[in-house]
Every structure is written in C-alpha cells, then in structure tokens.
Amino acid sequence: MQLGLVGLGKMGFNMRERLRKGGHEVIGYDPRPEVTDVPDLAGLAAALTAPRVVWVMVPSGDITSNTISGLAEVLGEGDLVIDGGNSRYTEDGPHAALLAEKGIGFVDAGVSGGIWGLAEGYGLMVGGSDADVEKVMPIFDTLRPPGPREDGFVHAGPVGAGHFAKMVHNGVEYAMMTAYGEGYEMLAAEELIKSPQAVYQAWSNGTVVRSWLQQLLAKALKEDPNLAEIRGYTDDSGEGRWTVEEAIRLRVPVPAIAASLFARFLSRQDDSPTMKAVAALRNQFGGHAVQRIHKSG
Amino acid sequence: MQLGLVGLGKMGFNMRERLRKGGHEVIGYDPRPEVTDVPDLAGLAAALTAPRVVWVMVPSGDITSNTISGLAEVLGEGDLVIDGGNSRYTEDGPHAALLAEKGIGFVDAGVSGGIWGLAEGYGLMVGGSDADVEKVMPIFDTLRPPGPREDGFVHAGPVGAGHFAKMVHNGVEYAMMTAYGEGYEMLAAEELIKSPQAVYQAWSNGTVVRSWLQQLLAKALKEDPNLAEIRGYTDDSGEGRWTVEEAIRLRVPVPAIAASLFARFLSRQDDSPTMKAVAALRNQFGGHAVQRIHKSG
Amino acid sequence: MQLGLVGLGKMGFNMRERLRKGGHEVIGYDPRPEVTDVPDLAGLAAALTAPRVVWVMVPSGDITSNTISGLAEVLGEGDLVIDGGNSRYTEDGPHAALLAEKGIGFVDAGVSGGIWGLAEGYGLMVGGSDADVEKVMPIFDTLRPPGPREDGFVHAGPVGAGHFAKMVHNGVEYAMMTAYGEGYEMLAAEELIKSPQAVYQAWSNGTVVRSWLQQLLAKALKEDPNLAEIRGYTDDSGEGRWTVEEAIRLRVPVPAIAASLFARFLSRQDDSPTMKAVAALRNQFGGHAVQRIHKSG
C-alpha cells in the first residue's frame, strides 16, 4: 500500500527501506534534503492519494506534536496518522483529539528493535480503533518480524495503549539490563571465573536466562572483554522515567525498574550528593575520616 | 561412555534418559527401589569399570555432602566425581579436598534448564582442572543443547567456578523474573490494555525484551490470563540468598537481585512486621487510623 | 494579630487553640456549624479587618483549590492567603497567580508535627516573598516550637518552596520509618533478643539513631510489644508519591524513599501480581509447585 513517512533518521530511514522491500510505496519527508522525497508536509500530502496514511517517526515531545499539528493542516477527512515514535502515551489522547477535529484518524505504535529491525523486523505494539488499525495492517505486517502475527504485533487497546505497552516494554528492558549488568559485575569480580564473556556466551542455549539481550552482552564482551573502553555513563530517553511515574499512579511497586532508573541517574553524576551527606554525617558523629577535595591554589 | 549417576529425581531421571539416548551407558543409583539400577553406592562402584566417573545429582547441603563422603569410601585412585546439584560453590573446595585424599578427582557442574532440559538440552557451567573436565566432556556434550559447544557449555574456571557461575545465573534469573513480573503488573493495572497476555506474546519476536522467560510468561498467561489460580507465594532454594551474600563479599551492588530476593521473603509473610511498625508510627505521630486486628471471642 | 482560619479539622482546630493561647485573635471558618465562628467565607471576610490574613488548612487538591478560589472572591487588594495544607508545591504557583489578579498575596506553609503540634509547636517551612512572609511572622512564631526561630521555622524560598521542603520532609520521613521498621523486624526475628521494645527504648539516649520517631516506636511497642493488634496496611496521602516523581524530574536517585513508597503499595495488596507472575514462571520452567487458589464449588 501507499504510505507517507515523516522522519528519516536512524529508525525511519531503515523502516522506509524495509517497507519498500516489502512492496509498499513509501514517500518520505525529512527536513534534510539529501534523504527526503518531498519538500515539505504539504508536498507529502499532495503526493499521496486519499485516503492518505502518514507514519510519523520523529523524536518525542515538541517535534512530534508540531509534526502532528502540521499534518492536521494538510491532511483531511478520512486520512490517518500513525505516531510510531517514543511518545509518552498520555500525549496520544490530545493528538488524536486534534486530528479528529479534521476527521483524521490516529493510531499510536510502539516500535521495538532498534538498528536490528531493518533485517529482523520490528516488534510492534499499537493502540487505536479496530477500523484504524485494520487500515494500516499491511504496513504492520511488513514491519513486524516474519512468523505468526501475534508473536511480533499486538493491538493492545484503544488510542494510547500502544505507547503504554511500549513504555512498559522499555521499563522491563531497563531492569533486564541491570540484571545482566549485576551478573556481569559479579562474574568479573570473582577471581575463580576465567572469562565472564565465556559464561555469558554459554548462557545462549539451554539456560533459563537466555535471551536476545544476553546474547548481545556476550557479543559486546567478545569485542571488549573487560568493557575497558566504555564508560558506565548511561543516558535515558524518558520511557524509564515515565514507567516509574505511571507505576506510582497505578500504585504498582516496581523496585527493580526503579533501581535501574536510579542507577542511570547515578551513572551521570560526578559524585553523589547523597553520599557526600553520608560521608559528612559519619565524620560528624564518628570522627571517620572523609576524603577531602583539595583545591589547587 | 560409562557413567554412574546418583540421584534419579526430577532432574537426574531426565538426565539419565537424555544420556542413554545419546549412547552412553548410565548406571543410576537412587534410594527408591523403583528407579534405581543398583542397590547402593557400593553396588554402583562395583558396576562401573575403573577409572569410574560418577555424577551426583541430589539436593544440595547435607545430602550432597553425605553422598560425596559415601563415594569417597567406595571409589578410588583415578576415579572422578561430578557434583551437578545446586551446591553452594563454597562447598566445592572441601568436597574436592576430601576426594583428593583418595586420589579421586572432582568437577562441579551448574546445570540449568529445569524440566525442559530433557528435550532441549541443559545449559552447563563447570569448574575443575582441565584434565578432569576433559574426561567428562562426552557426557557434557550430550547433556548440553546441540549447536556450538560454547553456546551451552563453559569451563568457567577451577573447582567452584561452575557452581559460582550457576549461582550468578540464578541471581540474574531472579531479577529477570521480577522485571517481567513488574511489567505484567503494570499492564494488568492499566485499563487501556486489553490483554497483558497478548502484549507478552507480541514481545516474542523483534523486541529488545524477547527471551525464553518472556515466552514462558506468555504461555502461563495464556493458560490463566489473570493468574487468578496462582498465589504469589514464592519459595527459594538458596541461590538467590547466596548471590546477595557473595555480592556483599565482593562489594558488588546488586539492587535488582536483592529487590527480587526480598520480594520472595515478603511473598511468604502473612503481614510485614516492617509495615506494622510503620503503621504504628503513623498512628503515634499523626493520629492516622490503623487497621486493627480484631480478635473474636 | 488577627487571623482568619479556614478548616477546623484535626490540624486546624488545634492550631486555632494554640494561636489563641498565644494571644492572637483567630476567627475560624468550617462548614461544620458546631466548630465554626462564622457562617461562610463572606462572613469570614466581613469579620476580619483589612488588610486581612487568612490561613487555609483544608485537605489538599480540589478542596484547597476551591477554597482559594472562594477567598479570591471575598478578599481584596492587600490581603494575604496562606495555604498551610499538604498541597503539592506545583499547585502553589497557580494559586498565587489567581490571587495576585486581585492584589492578594500568597504564602505556602508546610506544617509538620501532627497531633503533637498543639502542645509542642509545629515545624514550619514556608515559601513566598519576603514582604508577605514578614506579615505572617507573628503567627509563625506562635505556631512554631519555642526556641531559636531557625530551629523550627524556615523561609525556604519563593512561592512553592515551603511545600517543596515539606514534601521532601515527608519523603525522608517515609524512609526513616522504613529504616526503623526494618530494624524492628530483624530484632523481632532473632531469638537472642528478649525484647525489641527494650532495645528501641535503649536507643533513646547516647546512640546515633536516636530520634523522635525512635521514641515513638519505643512507645508504640510498649503499648503492643508484638504489634499484634495492628495491620501492616499503610495508606499514603500523596507526599511520598510526589517526592519520587519530583526526584525523577530532578534526576535524583532516591532508592530508600522509593523502597518505602513501594512497601506501602505492597502493604495494600492482597497478593502481589508481580509475585504471581514469578511463581507462574518458576512453575513453567522448573515444575516448582505453586500454591493454587482453590475455589470452593
């Protein structure tokens, strides 16, 4: 089928390629002239045959909101917009309402798979009405990995459900990575263990902890056995923060996910103010020596 | 090759079957007459041709120690014992030393895979000398899943390294299960999500969080979508406790694994004494109502 | 000085009493006729001499917002409103702006001390302009405990700073209570310890952990040594949730506060969905027995 695709970055560029290989006609728009197929959103709308379907694949937040507002200007009754970016699910309702004023449908799609999706397919979690989701199904079927549809795609519920499921996916991902990280750190700390890499490699088959992430860590450790070249500094793009915030709203205890989020915050601090306070306290009551920061003069 | 196998319970019984299918001669001993091949350990020793190799697959702790002591009596110079149970790795050194007095070798083998190992093969993490491990390699190669040896087997280091790696494996397993559990709880709590099962199922392909455990949870949720029939009560067989203890010895922070262990402790309490104290405190300072336990009578 | 006081519940009633004892003229309004001094907000405004100062001490959320809107109707240029309730600090800005339209000033005041404040004085954390805070100082000085002003009162910053400081106070309070709860649970679990109460009592002088909460727990344990009469069920009034949410916004790792919040959520669950999922997983891979919930038929 025909699809407009806004955003041809790391994710969108690959998706266009996978969709074209799958036989779809994809017209891409991106502000960078070297990759775009049309000059602007109006050009995109003009190039598509109504009823149009446009997939938005841009950074979450203002850029997504502005893109959707822009599409509301150039699309019309019967058209459909899919937000495939990492938007917070709470933004889906307002986006859907804005588009609905013009008779434009809306579907939110959480997309997992990163740079591997081009070759292996993307895991998809979508939200929207049955009718709207049905319209995009040929696209979803090409983007998702081959095999049974229900193993790589879920219509999770009404508008917002797709991004909510993707947010939880990322929260779980945070905690799984921490789990593997803690396991790695213990193996690396214990002198009996010759090679943490070999242990992680051996977990690939037959074990309870085998997974795609386990294999990726084995691969990363093969490239750099002591991770000597890599800093622990770890950014976050929001989903982990949102997961803990939504867990609080839902009164769901998430100690493993929260620990993983806090570990990221810590990884970005030069020194922990909390531990400065603890060190200061120990010095106050016990006369325990503290490590002072000497300023050169 | 020929192997003596002590312990024909859930694990040992299946292993005997897998090994026999793989062409090995397995002579099993178990106190239960209906499954044993020989009447006792002496009978086992007599039925094996020297140099004998005996795999011990019995519950960890005293039963394993007593079995190894018993084998030290009936085996001799040049024989070899493998402890394939979930022994704490700190027990491997003493076991090896006891056997070494009689010239008997020792290998510790962490075995993962549970009831699925019979069909799919077991993930193996072993510790011991190169020579000792080499002797048992035909057995390991049959027990482990097919494919490259390093993807389902690791000679992790000297005596103790196998059980240490298996202990860490189980610690990681705890945290992964908590991660998936937290994700499930959030999906179940959010009314936008039609079916947490369908989301877990859809994570099977293409997503970052895909794993064997993820698929097992999708399967469990298919059988009982709200887990309505299952209590949260969760026992532990020691490896999680040992993992946190060893992490403390190694000064490795393991917040996700520890949170998972504590969640198990909590799951076995009727009420939390910690939270009773918190409720009592709130009542003391704020006059906050507490829920009192009324005794009938 | 003269003060209008809206809300004569558990806190407001006591505060009126403390202020009157301190020589202030307090005119209270409450919808309950048996405690109110005036029939309604208009009556309150009429009874006060301009420039009027009105303290709002009602439940946070809609009730506070509605009260402040109501006051904006009946007060005028040069008057001042103090919100002494447990409002989220993010609501202070909008409240201040609404009042500013009428030339009415605003101060937010976090008030700690619970039912003990009447006799001992209240710990106060306030936000607002220097001029506005100065106007209420005679009230603050009577409400706060005797002694140096800076030991029981802080002008923490502009509008919002008082409630922010109070929110953090409550987050710290959560974690302290968990700390004491964990200590109690360990003492109660160890058979060497004759009386956890006696240990908590003995921490009253000389120890590092001595505090008001420690003494309250000693008192609570004296009344009910095993807390046998009290459930662990623990409600929360929002400040703990807000603290973790603001910590996330500020990228501050708060593992102890978050653990305390999650423990409250858990205390209100009949069974943990997370642990149901873990139990289901263990059953799937290991054939570990689960505790099934039998329905009577």
Next chain:
Amino acid sequence: MQLGLVGLGKMGFNMRERLRKGGHEVIGYDPRPEVTDVPDLAGLAAALTAPRVVWVMVPSGDITSNTISGLAEVLGEGDLVIDGGNSRYTEDGPHAALLAEKGIGFVDAGVSGGIWGLAEGYGLMVGGSDADVEKVMPIFDTLRPPGPREDGFVHAGPVGAGHFAKMVHNGVEYAMMTAYGEGYEMLAAEELIKSPQAVYQAWSNGTVVRSWLQQLLAKALKEDPNLAEIRGYTDDSGEGRWTVEEAIRLRVPVPAIAASLFARFLSRQDDSPTMKAVAALRNQFGGHAVQRIHKSG
C-alpha cells in the same frame, strides 16, 4: 569499681576518661607506650584484684580474638571479660566458650555514640548472663548517658544479643543516613530552595524527622553548605554488610538498609561495571552512543 581496659584508641581512651571521672579505677593497656598504664596483658592481670573485670575495646576480627585468647591465658576462674568492640555477634559464642574453659565469664557490649560519648554518654546494648551483666553494672551506669537506665542501656539477651542489637542499630543508622542524604540531594537540586542547610536546621524542632543525625547534618551543612569539600566516598566497617547477611538468614526483607549498603559500595567505584554493561547493551541494540574511554597515545 576497678576495671581493666584493653585498647586506648579513639573510643577506649575517651571511655577511660569518662569512667575515671565517674570515680572508677581504670587500668588501661595499649601497645602504644605513651598511653598505656601497664606493659602487657600479664601486667594488666597482675595489676587487677580478683575477681577481675576486663573491658576489651579493640578493632573487631583477629585483633579482638587474639586479645581474648591472650586474656584467657592471664585471667582465671571468676574473672570476667567484656567485648565492647564492634565484633560480629557470631564471634561472641566462640569467645565465650573459650573463656568459659577457664571459668572466665563473658559479656558482649555494643557501644554507640562515637566521639560524642565522652561528654554525653554512650548508648549501650549488652548480652550475657544476668549474673555477669550485674557485675559490670556500675561501669555501664557510668558509661551510659544520665537519665533512666532503660533509655540508654539494654540487657538485650544472652551472649551475642548485645552485638546483634548494635549491628541492627548500625543497619538502621545506614538507612537513616541515606534517607537524610536523599532529602539533602533533592533540596540541593531544586532551585526554589534557597538553602538546604536552613531547611535541615528548621527540622530541629517540631517536625516528624527531627533527630540527632538531622542536627548533625544541619551542622555539617553550616560548615560546608554545598559539601563542596567532601567526597561521597564512604567506607564501611562491616556492620551494614552483616546486617544484610543476617537479614537474609532471618528472611527479613531490608530494602532500605540494602540500598544504603550498595550505595556505599558504589561510592567506592571509579565506574560501575554494571552500568558499563548497560551502556554496552544500549550501544549493541540501539546504536546509542557510548562514552568511550580514550587512551592517550
């Protein structure tokens, strides 16, 4: 009464002074000639009148064990040894048994208060038989703070109970310090707050979180408002590690104490191997940039 005191370091030296001021005859032994009253343990035994009472105040572990072994050589039937150091409570039983062979009694005493104990008195938690504890009561009554005995002293149970109670005290102390640290970090991160120090100072009276540690942190922040001169690096002397280990033995969930312990471990790492693994994983699946450690060439 007369007391032998072994160990005249930071704690023992001050205790000797407090006891002498209280009218006791204290004969101190320390390997450092400039502080000792006698040349060696034999000299100490000779200088004391039977039945002798000797207080051991040396670092826990081998030094304490060796001291107690040494005392077993020079003391005799009817004498009594008190271990006032921070020994792990599991060592008390063996120490008591060793001394009992010579008819020497044993009491374990947990001592809290740090450098403040000289002036304010020490919080005491002791274990032993009623008869043995009674013998030392005049010493305990001088060491503890003035006021009711039960507010600064507890005979917690048989041998080991004193050190167990002190260990739990320190575990609680860890979590309280983390609680205050987290609160400080939030106040410092929020721009509305003019002075975190002023907030901590204002918590001294009337608030729920007031405590000795709160006042010490206010004091530390007065000396160095941004803790700019102090590193977060925080050592541990064992009690926190033991607390978590004993919690695991007792199946008591201690998330706040464990989080505090792990925070100390983290504070001593240059970089977190766990977070290196997480960063490596994000790079593998998402192409997320990692911060590489560039080696100068």
